[in-house]
Amino acid sequence: MKITFLGSGTSQGVPVIGCTCEVCTSLDFRDKRLRSSIHVETSHQSFVVDTGPDFRQQMLRERVKRIDALIFTHGHRDHTAGLDDVRAYNFMQKMDMPVYGSQPVLDQLKIEYAYAFIKDSYPGIPRLLLNLIDDEPFSVNGIKVLPLPVMHLKMPVHGFRFGNFSYITDANFIPEETLDKLKGTEILVLNALQREPHISHFNLEEALLMADKINPKLTYLTHISHKLGTHAEVTKELPSNVLLAYDGLQLETR
């Protein structure tokens, strides 16, 4: 299985519009962070987790020719705002795009993209085939996906485990039952927004504590704000088994 980080930034992205801080003016390509999303590829399947506002740009950059399913973590705009561009795949694949999400996510999509759900609608709108998920494992074209329920302040959010790879974005609390589901994971992705505490995201210190507790072989941090610091500087402070994700980073996993 191949994982590609399509984006590793928080809701504003990095650089932040108008900001002249050291991170936002850095020339390092790893300090250019589009909104958080990943591409999961197996020998015969291609999934994208979340379609933020940078979805189109991400698909062009990574030359993604086919998507078999879109899987959503939660309904926040920085994870859903790019969905209209799924039209390109409707056109190429000549089919409605299967979308997987919890009831609140599907409800949110029906509000944000109301025009896509009107009967006898205008041709050329996004074609979506909604699939409801809960906290139970589900399968997409033979690939097993294990939802990882976490909390994002008061909002339930899904992380997802594919084999030995687990992806958790937008969380500040992981319940015991989910820690059980993470057992044996080899590669873990966790959100680490910034250094200061935040009401709905792990900060760096909390993410490091959680990585230590879950104890995978490798942890990658994502959903990063410009306040965290430059990729090069923050990397120096991290233990050897924790790395910062960056846009375009690819991982091979089982």
Ligand SMILES: [Zn+2]
């Ligand atoms: Zn987010």
Ligand SMILES: [Zn+2]
């Ligand atoms: Zn900045």
Ligand SMILES: [Zn+2]
């Ligand atoms: Zn969020």
